[in-house]
Amino acid sequence: DIQMTQSPSSLSASVGDRVTITCRASQGISNNLAWFQQKPGKAPKSLIYAASILHTGVPSKFSGSGSGTDFTLTISSLQPEDFATYYCQQYNIYPRVTFGPGTKVDIK
């Protein structure tokens, strides 16, 4: 299985901050990388696929980049509704997809 790691595991930020989360795969996955947002008690929401393509309706403050083993999710200006846990996921080895452990973004 491909192992996914994320850093940091948690971060505290203020409204308006630019936030970057890093995801690393244990082997190359091309651009077969997705990002999800999960708020407490809610189902995950799909944000990004193919490393950088936003799902319909996802605001442009979210952006993704990377290829191979190293990827980033950036939120350009953090808003109150963005405080959540973010997960990356590889789907290069499908259907045996694997998720990162998550990055919790909370209010400073």
Added chain:
Amino acid sequence: EVQLLESGGGLVQPGGSLRLSCAASGFIFNNYAMTWVRQAPGKGLEWVSAISGSGGSTFYADSVKGRFTISRDNSKNTLFLQMNSLRAEDTAVYYCVKGVPAGGGRDYFDYWGQGTLVTVSS
């Protein structure tokens, strides 16, 4: 509007069985692979099982292989997960997830259900 509505969760004793259902609407169900993903309390996301659009191909995580069976009824737009020989470590919220073909035999996820909680405890 795509909707995925899970049901069938509950409290079950170790060694018991449950059958989860996921009612789908808003898309041509048999055109898409479907997946079950679970999340133990306070933990991350774990892939459980997947099934092709036709139902002819099924896949399982090692942790559930031989105990869980995924199936679908395309005439009723419903996905199932039959869970047998349940263990405490199967306690989790179970989500059904719709896939989208990404090329190369891969799918990415787009829509998630709201989840159904399975608790395995005596």
